[in-house]
Amino acid sequence: MKKQDNILIIGAGLCGSLLALRLAQRGYKVEVYESRPDLRTTDISAGRSINLALSDRGFKALRLAGVEEKAREICIPMYGRLIHDIEGNTFASNYSGRENEYINSISRGDLNGILLTEAEKHENVTIHFNSKCTSVDIENTIANFKSYETKEEFSVNVDVIFGTDGAGSILRKSYYLEKKFLFSYSQNYLTHGYKELEIPADINGKHQISKDHLHIWPRGDYMLIALPNLDGSFTVTLFLGHEEGAYHFEGLDSEEKIKDFFQAQFPDALKLIPNIAEEFANNPTGALGTVKCSPWYYKGNTLLMGDAAHAVVPFYGQGMNASFEDVTVLDEILNQNLGSWDATFKGYQKVRKKDADAIGDLAVENYYEMRDHVANPLFKEKRKLEMELEKNFPNEYFSKYSMVTFNENIGYHEAMTKGRAQDKALLNMVADNDLRDVSDLKEVLKRVQKETNEILEEDKIAGL
Amino acid sequence: MKKQDNILIIGAGLCGSLLALRLAQRGYKVEVYESRPDLRTTDISAGRSINLALSDRGFKALRLAGVEEKAREICIPMYGRLIHDIEGNTFASNYSGRENEYINSISRGDLNGILLTEAEKHENVTIHFNSKCTSVDIENTIANFKSYETKEEFSVNVDVIFGTDGAGSILRKSYYLEKKFLFSYSQNYLTHGYKELEIPADINGKHQISKDHLHIWPRGDYMLIALPNLDGSFTVTLFLGHEEGAYHFEGLDSEEKIKDFFQAQFPDALKLIPNIAEEFANNPTGALGTVKCSPWYYKGNTLLMGDAAHAVVPFYGQGMNASFEDVTVLDEILNQNLGSWDATFKGYQKVRKKDADAIGDLAVENYYEMRDHVANPLFKEKRKLEMELEKNFPNEYFSKYSMVTFNENIGYHEAMTKGRAQDKALLNMVADNDLRDVSDLKEVLKRVQKETNEILEEDKIAGL
Numbered sequence: 002m003k004k005q006d007n008i009l010i011i012g013a014g015l016c017g018s019l020l021a022l023r024l025a026q027r028g029y030k031v032e033v034y035e036s037r038p039d040l041r042t043t044d045i046s047a048g049r050s051i052n053l054a055l056s057d058r059g060f061k062a063l064r065l066a067g068v069e070e071k072a073r074e075i076c077i078p079m080y081g082r083l084i085h086d087i088e089g090n091t092f093a094s095n096y097s098g099r100e101n102e103y104i105n106s107i108s109r110g111d112l113n114g115i116l117l118t119e120a121e122k123h124e125n126v127t128i129h130f131n132s133k134c135t136s137v138d139i140e141n142t143i144a145n146f147k148s149y150e151t152k153e154e155f156s157v158n159v160d161v162i163f164g165t166d167g168a169g170s171i172l173r174k175s176y177y178l179e180k181k182f183l184f185s186y187s188q189n190y191l192t193h194g195y196k197e198l199e200i201p202a203d204i205n206g207k208h209q210i211s212k213d214h215l216h217i218w219p220r221g222d223y224m225l226i227a228l229p230n231l232d233g234s235f236t237v238t239l240f241l242g243h244e245e246g247a248y249h250f251e252g253l254d255s256e257e258k259i260k261d262f263f264q265a266q267f268p269d270a271l272k273l274i275p276n277i278a279e280e281f282a283n284n285p286t287g288a289l290g291t292v293k294c295s296p297w298y299y300k301g302n303t304l305l306m307g308d309a310a311h312a313v314v315p316f317y318g319q320g321m322n323a324s325f326e327d328v329t330v331l332d333e334i335l336n337q338n339l340g341s342w343d344a345t346f347k348g349y350q351k352v353r354k355k356d357a358d359a360i361g362d363l364a365v366e367n368y369y370e371m372r373d374h375v376a377n378p379l380f381k382e383k384r385k386l387e388m389e390l391e392k393n394f395p396n397e398y399f400s401k402y403s404m405v406t407f408n409e410n411i412g413y414h415e416a417m418t419k420g421r422a423q424d425k426a427l428l429n430m431v432a433d434n435d436l437r438d439v440s441d442l443k444e445v446l447k448r449v450q451k452e453t454n455e456i457l458e459e460d461k462i463a464g465l
Numbered sequence: 466m467k468k469q470d471n472i473l474i475i476g477a478g479l480c481g482s483l484l485a486l487r488l489a490q491r492g493y494k495v496e497v498y499e500s501r502p503d504l505r506t507t508d509i510s511a512g513r514s515i516n517l518a519l520s521d522r523g524f525k526a527l528r529l530a531g532v533e534e535k536a537r538e539i540c541i542p543m544y545g546r547l548i549h550d551i552e553g554n555t556f557a558s559n560y561s562g563r564e565n566e567y568i569n570s571i572s573r574g575d576l577n578g579i580l581l582t583e584a585e586k587h588e589n590v591t592i593h594f595n596s597k598c599t600s601v602d603i604e605n606t607i608a609n610f611k612s613y614e615t616k617e618e619f620s621v622n623v624d625v626i627f628g629t630d631g632a633g634s635i636l637r638k639s640y641y642l643e644k645k646f647l648f649s650y651s652q653n654y655l656t657h658g659y660k661e662l663e664i665p666a667d668i669n670g671k672h673q674i675s676k677d678h679l680h681i682w683p684r685g686d687y688m689l690i691a692l693p694n695l696d697g698s699f700t701v702t703l704f705l706g707h708e709e710g711a712y713h714f715e716g717l718d719s720e721e722k723i724k725d726f727f728q729a730q731f732p733d734a735l736k737l738i739p740n741i742a743e744e745f746a747n748n749p750t751g752a753l754g755t756v757k758c759s760p761w762y763y764k765g766n767t768l769l770m771g772d773a774a775h776a777v778v779p780f781y782g783q784g785m786n787a788s789f790e791d792v793t794v795l796d797e798i799l800n801q802n803l804g805s806w807d808a809t810f811k812g813y814q815k816v817r818k819k820d821a822d823a824i825g826d827l828a829v830e831n832y833y834e835m836r837d838h839v840a841n842p843l844f845k846e847k848r849k850l851e852m853e854l855e856k857n858f859p860n861e862y863f864s865k866y867s868m869v870t871f872n873e874n875i876g877y878h879e880a881m882t883k884g885r886a887q888d889k890a891l892l893n894m895v896a897d898n899d900l901r902d903v904s905d906l907k908e909v910l911k912r913v914q915k916e917t918n919e920i921l922e923e924d925k926i927a928g929l
Contacts, residue, residue, distance in 0.1 A: 183707070183752055187651030243647070369928070379926070398582055425927035433928045462843070463889035463894045464833070 002301075002341050004028045006160040007143055011134045012036075013171055015109070016307030016324035017165035018116035018128075023066050023328050025123035027335065032128065034146055036133040036166075041114045051236045052228045054079070054215070054318030055105045055112070057409040061130050062325035065332060071115050073238075076105035077229045083214035084224075087270040093214065094384065097400070098391025102407045104215070104318055106228040132410070134166060137175040139299045149281070154227065161342050162303045165324075168292055170309035176299065184294065191289040191314060191368065193223070194243045194250055198280045200273040202233025209273055210235070215318075217371065222246045224372050226265050237274065240372075243286070250286050289314045291361045299352050301342030304349070306331070311357035316367040317405060323360045323413070327353065337404035359413040363405060383427045386436075390449070394443050422460070466765075466805050469491045470624040473608055475598045475636055476500075479573070480771030480788035481629035482580035482592075487530050487792050489587035491799065496621070497590065498610055500597040500630075515661065515700045516692045518543070518679070519569045519576070521873040526789035529796060535579050541693045547678035553733040557678065558848060561864070562855025566871045568679070568782055570692040598630060601639040603763045621820045625806050626767045629788075632756055634773030640763065655753040655778060655832065657687070658707050658714055661746045664737040666697025673737055674699070679782075681835065682731050686710045688836050689731050701738065704836075707750070714750050753778045755825045761814050761902030763804030768813070770795070775821035780831040781869060786823045787877070791817065794796065820921035821879040827869060847891045850900075850909070857906050862913075883917070886924070890916035 008024060010017045013035035021031045037043075055076060063069040080103045081095035096103060120126045131149040138145070143158045164172025176184050203209050208229055210216060216235070218225035222242065227235040242249040248266075253259050256278040263271040271277065292312035297305040307324035334349045370380070390398035401420025404411050426449055430436050439445050472488060474481050477499035485497045501507075519540060527533040544567045545559035560567060567570045595613040602609070607622045628636025640648045667673050674680060676693035686706065691699040706713040712730075717723050720742040727735040735741065756776035761769040771788035798813045834844070854862035867883025868875050890913055894900055903909050 153619075183654040183754075185651075185653045185754075187649075187653065187757075188647045189651065190647040290649075291652075421927075425923065425929070428927045429923050459889065459893050463885075463892050465889070 002345065005030065006342075007032070008161050008163065009034065009142075009157055009159040010163045010165055011137070011144060011170075012164070012166035012307075012309070013113075013117060013128055013130070013322055014165065014167060014307070015113055015116065015246070016289045016309075016327060017163070018113060018120055019062060019066060019325055019328050020163060020165055020306060020331075021126050021128070022068070022116060022120040023332060024065065027332075028125070030125045031120075031127070032159070033120070033128040034132040034134060034144070034157070035128065035130050037130065038149075039130045040110050041117060041129075046391070051109060052230055053109050053112075053321045054228070056100070056318065056322055058319070058329075059322040059325045062329045065329055066119070068115060068119050071119075072107065072112055075111050075115075075231065076107050077212055077231065078105055079215045079228070080101045080213050081215075083211055083216050084217045085216060085225050085267075087220070087266065087268075095388060097403050097407060098388040098393075098398075099395050099403075101409075102403065106230070106404060108230065109321075128447060134171045137162060137164070137172050137303065139172075139175055139179060139181065139303050144301045146212045149396060161301070164303065164305045165307045166309050166310035168290065168308045170305060172303060173292075173294060173305055173309055176294070176305075181299065182296070184296070186294045187292065189291045191365070192242055192245055193240050193368075194249070194286045194288055195315075196239045196241070196281065196283050196286050198237040198238055198239065198274050198277060200227060200235040200270075201275065206233045208233050209377060218270060219372055220266050221373060223248060223266070225270055226371075227270075234449060235273075237270065240289075240368075253281070253433040293358060293361055295350070295354060297354070298343075298346035300455070301344075301346060303317070304342075304346045311361055313361045313364040314368060315364070316371055317360065317364040319360050319364060319405065319413075323357065325408070327357075356413040359417040360405075362445045363413065363417050379428055379431055382431050383424070386427065386431070386445070390446055394446055398417045398446060419457070422456040423449065423453045425456055466809065469494065470806075471496070472625050473498065473606075473623040474542075474627045474629055474774070475601075475608060475634075476628070476630035476771075477577075477581060477592055477594070478629065478631060478771070479577055479580065479785055480484070480773075480791060481627070482577060482584055483526060483530060483789055483792050484627060484629055484770065484795075485590050485592070485864055486532070486580060486584040486587070487796060489584060489590045490530065490797075493589065495584075496623070497584070497592040497597040498598060498608070498621070499592065499594050502613075503581070503592075503594045504574050505581060507824045515573060516694055517568050517573050517576075517785045518692070519571045520782065520870045522783070522793075523786040523789045525792045525873040529581070529793055530546060532579060532583050536571065536576055539575050539579075539695065540571050541676055541695065542567045543692070544568055544677050544839065545679075547675055547680050547770075549682045549731075549733060550856050551684070551730065551732075557605060559852060561867050561871060562746050562852040562857075562862075563867075565861075568868060570679070573785075574696065575676050579790065580857060596615060598635045601626060601628070601636050601767065603636075603639055603643060603645065603767050607764045611896070623921065626764070628767060628769045628772045628773045630773050632754065632772045632776035634769060636767060637756075637758060637769055637773055639686075640758070640769075645763065646760070648760075650758045651756065655829070656706055656709055657832075658705050658750045658752055659779075660703045660705070660745065660750050662701040662703065662716070662741060664691060664699040664701055666735075670697045672697050672699070683836055684730050687712060687838060689734055690835075691734075699737075701734065704753075704832075717745070753838045755829060757825055758789055758823060759814070761818070762810035765808075765810060768810045775825055777825045777828040778832060779828070780835055781824065781828040783824050783828060783869065783877075784926070787821065790873075792819075818892045820877040821880040824869075827877065827881050843892055843895055846895050847888070850891065850895070853906060854910055854913070858910055860912060883921070886920040887913065887917045889920055 008029050008031045010021050010033040013033045017033060021033045024031050060069055063072050081093050084092045121128060132146045133149060134144055136145045137145055142161055142162055143156050145156050147154050152439055164170050178184055200209060212229040216227040224240045227237045229235050244251045249261050253262055255363050259278055259281050297310045306327045313320050330353045331349050332344055339345050339348055387400045401424055404416035436445055472493050474485050474497040481497060485495050488495050516709035520567040524533055527536050543558050548556045596610045598608055599611050600609045606626055607620050608626055609620050611618050628634050641650055662769045664673060672693055682689035688704045691701045691740045693699055708715045711724050717726055723742055723745050755778055761774045770791045777784050794817045795813050798809055803809050803812055851864045865888055868884050900909055
């Protein structure tokens with residue numbers, strides 16, 4: 002484990018480019034190979050989310066690499082959800098009772114561009130575009146590529162390979178196919194898919210609906226969301242069953258059916274999406290999958306990071322943040338000077354795995370919450386109470402959402418465990434009307450804390 | 466969906482041979498292809514469990530196919546666990562407080578042989594041995610094989626293909642590789658593996674330890690178990706970490722180390738295993754994995770059943786029973802006359818999937834219970850109380866184990882959900898000493914039922 006070690010990173014997406022930057026800052030020699038062309042000079046956004054939610058875990062990693070401020074410059078703060086009901090009424094629901102806590106809409110491409118430019122400022126970083134990884138020989142740390150420019154195949158033999166090549170990772174596939182070790186692996190798809198549409202800016206280049214919110218049109222079995230872009234437009238995403246339910250992607254096969262569906266379910270949104278039929282036909286329908294696997298490493302030779310190790314569905318707005326946090330955690334393990342890449346990778350997975358698993362589970366869970374629960378009276382009352390608690394006891398009460406999104410020093414797993422117990426306590430107290438006669442909010446806080454601790458204790462005794 | 470449909474079954478193991486028998490009884494034309502030679506005339510036990518636990522779900526399916534009595538003739542009843550501590554003391558722990566509830570040790574090969582012979586009695590069944598399935602064209606329902614006898618490759622084009630080809634299913638692999646649909650898939654390995662050893666019969670051909678029990682030597686991080694065979698021997702299985710823990714398979718690489726390990730941890734068992742060093746070296750170390758996937762079917766063309774659809778770890782003694790129950794459930798769906806194989810397969814998965822998932826989870830959970838909890842005072846006290854409840858209220862109280870093992874008319878999922886809540890209620894009541902002053906057992910039953918229902922209700926309100 003020496004600074005002279007040749008490090009190869011597969012994939013110059015968000016995780017790969019931040020990793021390259023950070024490893025370069027630590028003095029390593031880094032070669033990055035990316036299958037796509039340079040996104041700073043080519044438009045290659047098709048089929049990928051155009052904007053993403055950036056929050057505190059992401060900022061912590063960007064801060065570590067000295068690029069937090071550059072990222073903040075292109076952020077649009079979203080302070081809460083704006084729920085659109087079927088009649089066109091809207092209801093705001095803040096993400097936190099604390100004023101300084103909000104999430105940010107940011108362009109994937111712009112942020113990726115910043116990270117690439119920062120990484121390339123380092124002499125010890127080289128980025129090769131249009132180089133598609135086709136397989137990895139994990140025993141001999143050789144990565145095989147095909148150049149999309151010259152069409153030639155070539156191999157690179159290095160000391161260590163990082164796979165930050167996304168949900169469809171080739172390094173991960175090599176683990177699966179090479180069968181050199183027992184590889185636990187799962188890919189789980191939701192029955193729903195997604196399609197991106199656009200609400201353009203108005204004639205003055207301004208946003209047509211509030212840019213301070215993440216917009217949601219929850220309809221039970223399907224849902225529309227919209228995040229603002231800097232140019233005044235919104236990226237809209239429809240989440241809908243592939244082939245199940247009253248409406249589904251397979252069934253929406255004509256302009257008439259698409260417009261009828263939107264007219265019936267999202268009439269206010271339909272008015273804002275002028276090219277809906279064309280976009281619906283041309284934009285791909287994406288799958289929503291969760292990937293988990295273990296081990297992430299093979300000896301001290303290779304390591305999976307980011308979506309390649311733990312792809313998550315987008316419903317907690319944490320995919321990018323979790324990938325960036327991987328870099329933070331790896332950096333902490335590198336600080337421990339464990340002496341070998343093998344020990345470093347083992348140490349990294351030992352700390353990181355339970356948190357990566359947790360955000361995968363939280364994201365699926367939030368899918369149901371966003372679709373169903375935001376319209377459920379019990380959940381609404383609970384949410385209202387939590388806002389009051391956060392507002393009045395900013396240093397004592399943190400909702401599950403706040404722990405996951407704004408508390409970058411609590412791991413996802415701890416946030417999930419504590420957050421779930423807290424949710425269960427609150428929902429049952431609300432359902433049982435336990436808090437009806439409690440006028441003192443401090444007393445409410447105490448009871449919620451007591452009930453939450455009891456739930457955690459009872460689970461522990463049951464070995465859960 | 467006609468009786469003239471040509472049905473092909475891949476794999477003539479326990480599930481495939483019972484399925485062939487039952488489909489033949491229903492009048493279908495069935496061709497079965499099995500990679501191994503005929504186990505009735507060849508010894509091919511190496512590397513597979515020699516005996517298995519058969520219980521009520523298995524019997525229900527065998528009864529449906531008219532072979533229950535034949536199976537009972539080769540069963541050895543095991544009424545409970547016999548726990549061996551490190552000093553060689555033993556403690557019996559019945560599986561149920563009801564006298565007629567016990568599990569059975571049965572030879573995999575003998576039972577499989579009975580099913581093959583019964584299936585072959587039907588004119589409309591043909592079984593081809595030594596025919597290894599290499600791939601399946603799921604769109605055109607063509608299965609490709611290689612003959613181990615002639616070395617020739619051949620293809621069979623049929624109307625419907627059932628994949629009962631076990632945990633390493635080729636049909637399932639074809640789903641994964643063909644990418645014709647979103648295939649959710651997981652393979653999850655425990656950090657532990659297993660190795661089979663033998664306690665031979667004594668010189669009179671008798672069992673050297675009680676044949677009425679499943680023997681367990683629980684030691685926290687590792688465990689030995691033994692099930693009786695009809696010939697007076699026991700099949701012993703060691704469960705141990707592959708490469709982690711104070712002792713592990715990789716580390717036990719010499720006769721001295723193996724004997725030292727057994728002498729220190731299982732001294733009474735060591736005395737009964739004369740060929741331990743030889744067997745340890747020659748018998749393979751097996752992996753312990755859980756497989757889940759969805760969908761199990763492709764159109765009305767193909768269906769996965771048994772381990773191919775849901776391989777489970779052996780710790781609930783339900784692997785074979787779950788596979789046999791698949792046949793019971795499919796038979797019930799066929800009785801509904803849904804009109805097409807497509808509708809039949811959909812209907813089958815809709816009923817069966819949640820139960821198959823549940824037994825996979827229960828089996829992993831029981832791994833920890835068998836290793837750790839049998840020696841935990843809280844769990845011991847709970848188990849004692851449950852025996853009393855089952856004995857005194859045989860029609861009212863059923864432990865999780867009883868629901869899973871002896872109540873073939875409750876699905877695994879319901880057994881898991883209710884059983885977990887009941888366990889949690891009992892463990893917390895025991896831990897809190899809630900039942901200290903309750904002398905009336907009827908009152909204990911009422912309190913346990915009340916607490917269990919409250920736990921289920923609280924989970925429901927929390928959306929769990």
